Amino acid sequence: MPSPPLQSGSRRHTRIIAAWLLLGCALVAATLVVGGVTRLTGSGLSMVDWEPVSGVVPPMSAEGWEREFAAYRDSPEYRLVNRGMSLAEFKRIFWFEYAHRLLGRVIGLVFIIPFAVFLVRRMIPRSLIPRLLLLFALGGAQGLLGWWMVRSGLVDIPRVSPYRLTAHLALAVLVYALTLWTALSLLRPGAGKGDPEAARGAGLRRGSAIVLGLAALTLLSGGFVAGLDAGLIYNTFPRMGDGWIPPDLFGATPWWLSPFEDRTTAQFNHRILAVLLLAGVTTLWWACARRARGAARPWAHAGFAAAWVQAALGVATLLLFVPISLAALHQANALVLFTALLGLTFELGRAEVSGARTLPGGGTEVGPTASGG
Structure with missing residues (x-):
């Protein structure tokens, strides 16, 4: 992008x-x-x-x-x-x-x-x-x-x-x-148009864009959790009640409206998306720590920290039956995480990877590391 x-x-x-x-x-x-x-x-x-x-x-x-x-x-x-x-x-x-x-x-x-x-x-x-x-x-x-x-x-x-x-x-x-x-x-x-290093960062950029999209989807699924007051049921973690999959999943009629109208399904989906997001952010952070350079690195670190804080806040909010203070922090930190991932996606789009160095004019310079020599 x-x-x-x-x-x-x-x-x-x-x-x-x-x-x-x-x-x-x-x-x-x-x-x-x-x-x-x-x-x-x-x-x-x-x-x-x-x-x-x-x-x-x-x-x-x-x-x-x-x-x-x-x-x-x-x-x-x-x-x-x-x-x-x-x-x-x-x-x-x-x-x-x-x-x-x-x-x-x-x-x-x-x-x-x-x-x-x-x-x-x-x-x-x-x-x-x-x-x-x-x-x-x-x-x-x-x-x-x-x-x-x-x-x-x-x-x-x-x-x-x-x-x-x-x-x-x-x-x-x-x-x-x-x-x-x-x-x-x-x-x-100066997003890396025509830059010889652009191809090297394509995988990171695609991965970051995918994780950013997953963060947006998780955030919006939280909207349905809030709208249905779905955080007030199944206040256990990691299981939902006595099992991993609740017995009343997909309880809406018709069933395919359950993610949007059934409280159990809305909470279950939000949990799954949150776990996938945490795994995605952690994997992306590890990849950026190895390959990214320049301003992309602090964005990656910020996203990694925000993701784990978000997971802790989410679990605490659920276990304590949605206290207003914790729930508000959980919602605010969701935006912090989204911001970090958006900033990371933007910076990776500038092709600052594997030794590409930003010049004052906005272009990049390819060093020995980037060129393989």
């Missing part, structure tokens, strides 16, 4: 744009973490209206809070789950969802205002503009998808659709990945 040439003009402008994109990555990551905590605390359905502009201002008076609470009392969640909740208890769940929505709005402002300024000042390379417009469109779609998700829990059953929850998560991860990849392409140009 080579990076297209995005640089042109002033290096200072390039660094500014890259820093702006990295700020966007940080905000998206924060939104993902807060969104996870919102889900874990059961706060996602506390705001029953979507007001993109006026909703920026929270209730500022006792009357405002009473109106907000009255609207919530008309929702299925209050009637079926939280009947008798006090105003103080409502405020606690309200603020989590409010922070999540506010971060989404902040991301929009942090993107559109500098983007307009950069365009007016002609600081953005023409080749980069379509990608930035795509990111803006995906960000807007994420807001709409988030409300579509919340709406699924405001009708009859006070629980958001696992399908919509996972779609919301998937789009957020996609926006994060595209933004980070674009920032790295600006900061680290």
